[in-house]
Amino acid sequence: MERIYLDHAATTPVRPEVLEAMLPVYRETFGNASSVYSWGREARKAMDDARAATADILGADFNEIIFTGSGSEADNLAVKGAAWKQRHKGKHIITSTIEHHAVLDAVKWLESNGFDVTYVPVDEDGLVSAADVETALREDTILITIMHGNNEMGTLQPVEEIAALARERGILFHTDAVQTVGALPIDVKQMGIDMLTLSAHKFYGPKGVGALYVRKGVRLDPLIHGGAQERNRRAGTEDIPSIVGLAKALELAERERQSLMPRLITMRDRLIAGLEQIPETKVNGHREKRLPNNVNVCFRYIEGESLLLNLDMMGIAASSGSACTSGSLDPSHVLLAMGLSHEIAHGSLRLTLGRSTTDAHVDYVLQHVPPIVTRLREMSPLYQA
Ligand SMILES: Cc1ncc(COP(=O)(O)O)c(C=O)c1O
Incomplete structure (x- = not known):
């Protein structure tokens, strides 16, 4: 049986070209970049080249890129590092109810250390409104952190508008762009962003490495x-x-973006349209303002976990809620924030497409999901057909 990987929002495979670029560094460029002799200088050069290329793609300057050990670390560094540095200026932070836990738990930690946090709600499409952010602003607001693309239901947020609000008032603006870097055009200067998080394993790079863009002049307290x-x-x-x-x-993602994304959008929309044909199904997230690879639906009266196990038996790798929450019985905080009931949020299915996804995979999913949903509903005491 062919296996079909449809969980690219959780992680992606390392591209062969990426591995090829990494192997000589492991083999030969092993020096410590802080050393003065040639091994050190070679390591430093490899890192400098990588930093220059990363900065260039994001529209940033060389010294504005900090490499980190993950997207989570970059989020923590941005949120805790910037808030802590500015604690004498003010203690108010604005975020949204649908952030990744790397942001939500970082602001909660700040809350437990004397900061005050406003959690801006989202509408039924999962969209944050810039007007709500504006209403939440206070004299002592020091930081706004709103994600670019949501990892669960795919809604894209109006980050430029929010960045402009922040800029007018001299407030720092951070965005978690882990799901959009490599998929959407990003120019930090044009977008007016002060800090931006990315993570390599979401765009076919290795796990355990991320980066934080920090605009020149923004000061942070280090975490480490x-x-x-x-x-x-x-x-x-x-x-x-x-x-x-x-x-x-x-670099590879950027080069491929304009040809790959329209293909993913076509397959995404075909999947959504097909799954919507199943009775008592709700599509989650905004229809247009949406990550090119994200499909998220709720099938009423069934459990996401049983659906995933059944899909796995058919060779389909999917997710219910985010990678971090699947395995727990709690429904997704994102779907609950969008106003879905606990019961409905439990039956959610996220399919996230990638470079390897084909039309045949879409056909296969559309062929196998409806009978699985019917079978699970027949077993559900809540469902009266
Ligand atoms: C939106 C978002 N932010 C942050 C992260 C964390 O990134 P990492 O896995 O590199 O820690 C993820 C990964 O799931 C994510 O989707």
Whole structure:
């Protein structure tokens, strides 16, 4: 049986070209980038090239990129690092109810340390309104953090509009762009963003490496203290093979973006249209303002977990809620924030497409999901056909 991977929002496979770029760094460029002799200088050069390429693609400057050990670390560094540095200016932070836990739990930690957080709600499409952010602004607001594309239901947020509000008032604006970097055009200067998070394993790079763009002039307290790496903003000997892999993956994603994304959008919309034919089905997230690869639907009266197990038996890898929450019985905080009931949110299915997805995969899913849903409903005490 062919296996079909439809969980690219959770992670993606490393591209062969990325691995090819990383292997010589493991084999030969093993020096410590802080060392003065030639091995060190070679390692430094590999890292500098990767930093320059990453900065260039994002429209940033060389020194505005901090490499981190994950997207989660970059989110934490942005949120905690910026808030802590500015704690004498004010203690109010604005975020949304649908952020990834790397942001939500970071602001909760700040709350437990004397900061005040406003969680802006979303509408039924999962959209944050810039007007709501404006209403939430206070004299002591120091930071706004709103994600670019939601990892669960795919809605894209009006980050430029929110960034402009922040800029007018001298408030820092951070966006978690883990799901959009490599998929959408990003120009941090044009978008007016002060800090932006990305993670390599979402665009066919290695796991365990991310980056934070930090606009020149924005000051952060580091999370990790020690050496002077990353211009004193993140101590620790740099993982140069992973950093080289991140930059290579980003370059390839950028080169391929304009041809791949329309293809993904066509397949995404065909999947949504097909799944919608199943009775008592709700499509989650905004129809147009949506990640090119994201399909998220709720089938009433069934459990997401049983659906996933049944799909797995048919060779289909999918997700219910986010990677971090699947495995727990709690329904997704994102779907609940959009106003879905606990019961409906439990029956959610997320399919996220990628480079390897084909029309035949879409056909296969559309052929196998409806009978599985029917069978599970027949077993459900809640369902009266
Ligand atoms: C929106 C978003 N932010 C942050 C992260 C965390 O990234 P990482 O897995 O690199 O820690 C993820 C990964 O699931 C994500 O989807």
